[in-house]
Amino acid sequence: MFNFYKKHNNKLYNKLVELSRNKFFYRETELPDTFESRILLIFFHLGIIFNSKKKGATNKKNNQEIFDSIFINIENHIRELGYGDVAVNKKMKILNQIFYDILVKQNQTGNFFDSNDKLIKKYFFNNKNIQAENIGKLVDYFNKFYNFCFDLDPDSVINGSINFIHRH
Numbered sequence: 001m002f003n004f005y006k007k008h009n010n011k012l013y014n015k016l017v018e019l020s021r022n023k024f025f026y027r028e029t030e031l032p033d034t035f036e037s038r039i040l041l042i043f044f045h046l047g048i049i050f051n052s053k054k055k056g057a058t059n060k061k062n063n064q065e066i067f068d069s070i071f072i073n074i075e076n077h078i079r080e081l082g083y084g085d086v087a088v089n090k091k092m093k094i095l096n097q098i099f100y101d102i103l104v105k106q107n108q109t110g111n112f113f114d115s116n117d118k119l120i121k122k123y124f125f126n127n128k129n130i131q132a133e134n135i136g137k138l139v140d141y142f143n144k145f146y147n148f149c150f151d152l153d154p155d156s157v158i159n160g161s162i163n164f165i166h167r168h
Helices: 011-020 023-028 035-052 057-080 085-107 117-124 132-149 154-158
Strands: none
Touching: 011 035, 011 057, 011 154, 023 132, 035 057, 035 085, 035 117, 035 132, 057 085, 057 154, 085 117, 117 132
16 A cells, blocks of 8 residues: 655765865866756766775675665656656666766776776866866866775765865
């Protein structure tokens, strides 16, 4: 009679949203302050977290739960923007593809973002005349975040206890 859904922990999602709203991205790197930019920033941060914590079977289970929770929250926000079921499903399929592309390409580089500025250009500055300095600032930011994530306890990640402060 009643459907019971697993309650999702929104702490990590809320922290990722907070990280994506950092004024550094919009003032220093001149990213457009849009829903799409924020989603991409969430994906880059989440991909880094996954890639820095990828060892072990429990992490696979935790990563799936984290993935499900993040994407349910994103889907809910898209619905709040007024999109219907068909549009939401189409948008979510595209967002899944984008996330997996980011996740796989982040994982392919040896120095993480140093040799992967193409990924940043592709998603943040596609077909735009952008200063190399702004790309460099994003590369630096994500390298620092990646190094920061190695020291995080998996439980603190799930609970959104990511107290990363970017100093540029």
